[in-house]
Amino acid sequence: MTKGRLIGWIAGVLILIALPPILQAFNQPFYIDLVRRIMILAIAAVSLNLILGYGGMVSFGHAAYIGIGAYAVGILGFYGFFNGWLHLLVAMVASAIVALAIGAVSIRTSGIYFIMITLAFTQMLYYLGISVAEYGGDDGMRLKRRSQLGIADLNDPIQFYYLALVVMLIAVYLTYRIVNSRFGLVLRASKSNEARSRAIGFSPYPYRLVAFVIAGAMCGLAGALYGNHTNYITPSLMSWQQSGDIMFMVILGGMASTAGPVLGTFALLLLESFLAGWTEHWQVILGPLLILSVIFFRRGLAGIFYKPDA
Amino acid sequence: MLEVRSLVKTFGALRATDGIDLDVREGETHAIIGPNGAGKTTFIGQLAGNLRPDSGRITFAGEDVTGLGAPQRARRGLARSFQITSIYPEFSALHNVALAVQAQSGHSFRFWSAALKESSLLDPAQKILDEVGLGSRSRVLAANLSHGEQRQLEVAMALATRPRLLLLDEPMAGMGIEESQRMIGFLGTLKQRHTIVLVEHDMDAVFKLADRISVLVYGRLIASGEPEAIRANPEVRAAYLGEDA
C-alpha cells in the first residue's frame, strides 16, 4: 500500500475513533448509532467486494448472509443461548455452509445466469424466513437479549460502536491480505481474463467457491452484529433490495479497492439518511441518483482519489 | 510427444475438423499452415483443451488427454499462446509472467503473504522476460505495451509454465517486419529446447523454423512432411502457396 493511502486510512480511522466523544459533546447520540450501523454494513460490503470487485462474480444474493447471521443470534437467543462468541461462530459457520451450497451450484454458471440464480436462491431463503412462523415469520422477532461478549457490553452504544469499528478494520485488513495473496491473485486473474488463466493452468472454480464461502462467512459476521444493532430481526434483512443496496455500496465506492466498499457504504447510507430526513418519499430521488451514478460515474469514489490497486 | 488420431469437430453442418491424424515428435518444430477458414484455430483449440472434439483421441506424452480441460493440460506441460492477444491488461508484464509461474508452482490456496512480492515468482518471471527480450519493460503495464511486445509477452507466459510442448497460434500476428525478424530469431533459440507446434501465415518464418510442415485445408490434412517436399507438393501449391512459392 502506498504512503498516501496509508495516511488516508489512518486519518479516517482517527476520525472514526474521535467521533463518539465529539458527538456526545454536541449531544447527538443518534449519529453514533448511524455511524455504527454504517460500519457494520461496511463489513458486508467489504465481503461482497471480495467476490464482486476482485472476483467479478455478480452475486445478487449477498444479503442472505446478513439474514443468516442475524437469525443465528435471534434463534440462539430464542432458545436461551446468549453467549456472544457462540453467536458469532454459528453465524459464520451457518453462512459458510449456505454459501458453499449456493456457490457450488451457482458458480458453475456465469454471466446473466449467475446473477439470476444467486438472486433466486436468496429469495428462497427469504421465503423460508417468512414461512417459519416460530421465529416470527413475516413480522420478525425481537432479540431477547443482546449477545454477551466478555470484551464489550453491546447494550452500551459506545462500546458497541468501538467493537464495530475494530471488527470492520479487521475485516478490511483480512480482505487486503487475501486479495494480495496467491489465492487472491488467482481470483483477480480469473476475473481479468478467464481464458488466459485456464491456459496457464488455473482452474477458477475451486478458488471462486472458496472466495464465495469466505465472503459469506464474513457477511454472516456482519449479520450477527447487525441483528444486535437493530435488536429486531426480520426477513427483510435478506431481501433483495438489501442485496442491491450492498452492491451499490461496493460499486459507488469503487470496486477492487480496499477503501472502496467502506467509502461506498458511508456515501450511500449518509445520502439515504440525509434524503430520508427531507422527505418520506426519498427513494423517488435516490433511484434516479443511483441510475445517474451508474451511467456517469464509472469508477466510483475511490477512483477519484487514486488509481486502482495493480 | 503428441499424437492425434481421427479428430473430428463439427459445428452444425460445418465439419471444422474432418478426421485429422497428426504426430509431433519430441524436440521437433512442427508447423501447421493453411488458408484462412481451414480450421487451424479450431484444431489448436482442441489440442489445448478449449474445445471438446466430437470424436477422436489426443495423446500427450503417452497420456490420453482428450477428456482433460485446458488447465489440466497446461499443468501437464501443454502450453499455448493465443492468436488474438490474451493477457492481463491491468497487471505489469512482470506480474503477468509471475502469474504463469505461480500456476505451475503448486496449489494457490495461500491466503496471507503477498504474492506479487514473492521473489520465488518474480525472479523466474524476470528471467523469462529477459530471454524473450522484454526484460527492460517488465514494470510496464501490459495494456501499455506495444502490440509486438504484447505478442512477446504471450510467448513469455507460455514459457513460464515450464512446458514440454508449446502451441503457438500465429505468434507473429500483426507484427511489423523488424519485430517479426526478432521473433523468428527468438523462436529459433527456443527450438533447441522445446517441442513446438507452430501455426503461422508468415511463410518466411515457417520455412526457416519448421522441421516438418502439415497443411490444413477445409479441416483436413492434405499433406504432411519435410518443408521441401511440402513446397514442391502440387496440391499444396494449388490450395495455398500459389505457383510462385
Place this chain on the structure above:
Amino acid sequence: MTFALVFEQLLNGLQYGVMLFLMAAGLTLVLGIMNFVNLAHGSFYMVGAYLTVAATRWSGSYLIGLAAGILGTLLVGILSEVIALRKLYERDHLDQVLATFGLILFFNELVAIIWGRAALFASPPSWLSGHINLFTGSRYPMFRMAILGVGLVVALGLWYVVTRTRLGMLIRAGATNRTMVAALGVNIRLLYTIVFGVGAALAGFAGLLAGPIYNVQPGMGELILIQVFVVIVIGGIGSVRGALVGAVIVGIVDTLGRAFLKPLMATIMSAPAAENAGPALASMLIYLLMAAVLAFRPQGLFPARGT
C-alpha cells in the same frame, strides 16, 4: 383431496403460468437480443396494474382501463428505454442490474406517492366476474378462465410473429447473433426500442390481469419477477418457447406445491410440524427445481444461443 380439487389447482397453476409467460417472454427477448438485464421489468407489471385500476375507476369502463394499462405501459417502457436505459446496452451486466435497480426504487416510490402504499382493490369487469361449470362438477372463476384463454392467444400470437414474420426473423437472428444483425444494416435502435416496448407492454398486461387476483401495491412486481427469472433460467435465455415451457412448469409446480404439500406432509408427520414445513418447502420448491435443471442443463432447456 378430490380430483375436482386437484384439477382446479391445476387450472390455477396454468393461469399463473400464463402470467409468468407474459412477463418471461418480454424479459427473455430483451435479455437474448439486447443482452440487457432489466430488473425493472417488474415495475412495468406494476404500472400496468395501477394504470388499469385508475383508468377503470375514472372512466367506469373496464375496456378503457385495459387499453390504458397496455398502451400506458408501452409508453412508459419506451420512455424508460429512450431516456435512460439505452445508454446501458454497451455496459456490463452489473451496471445494468444496478441502474435498473435504481429504476425500481423510483417507480415503486412514484406509485406510492400517487396512489399511496396501501393495496388497491381491483375487481374483474362485471361481464367476467361469474363462474363457469367445469366437467368435474365444480365451478371455476370466469376471470381466471379468461386469463388462460388470453394467454393462449398471446402465446399463439407471439409464436406467429416470431416464426412467421420478418420482424420475428430479425428477433430470432438477434437472439443468436446480435452483432451480425447490426452489421447487416438493420435499424438496430428501432428494433431494440420495439422489442423493449413490447416486452414492457406484455408485462403491463400481465399486471393488469393480476390486479383482481393478487394485490395491487407498490413492490408487487418484484415478488413475481424473481419467479420470472427462474422461468427464464429453466427455459433458456432468448427463447420464447423456453419461456412458455418454463412458465407452465413453474406455474404448476408452485401452485400445486402450495396447495398440496402441507396436507401431503401432514400424512407423514405431525400436523404442527407440517404447518411449518409444508409452506416452507412449498416456497422453496421452484428454486430447488431450478437448481436441478441447472445441474443437468446449465443453459436451460431451450437456449436460443447455440453452443
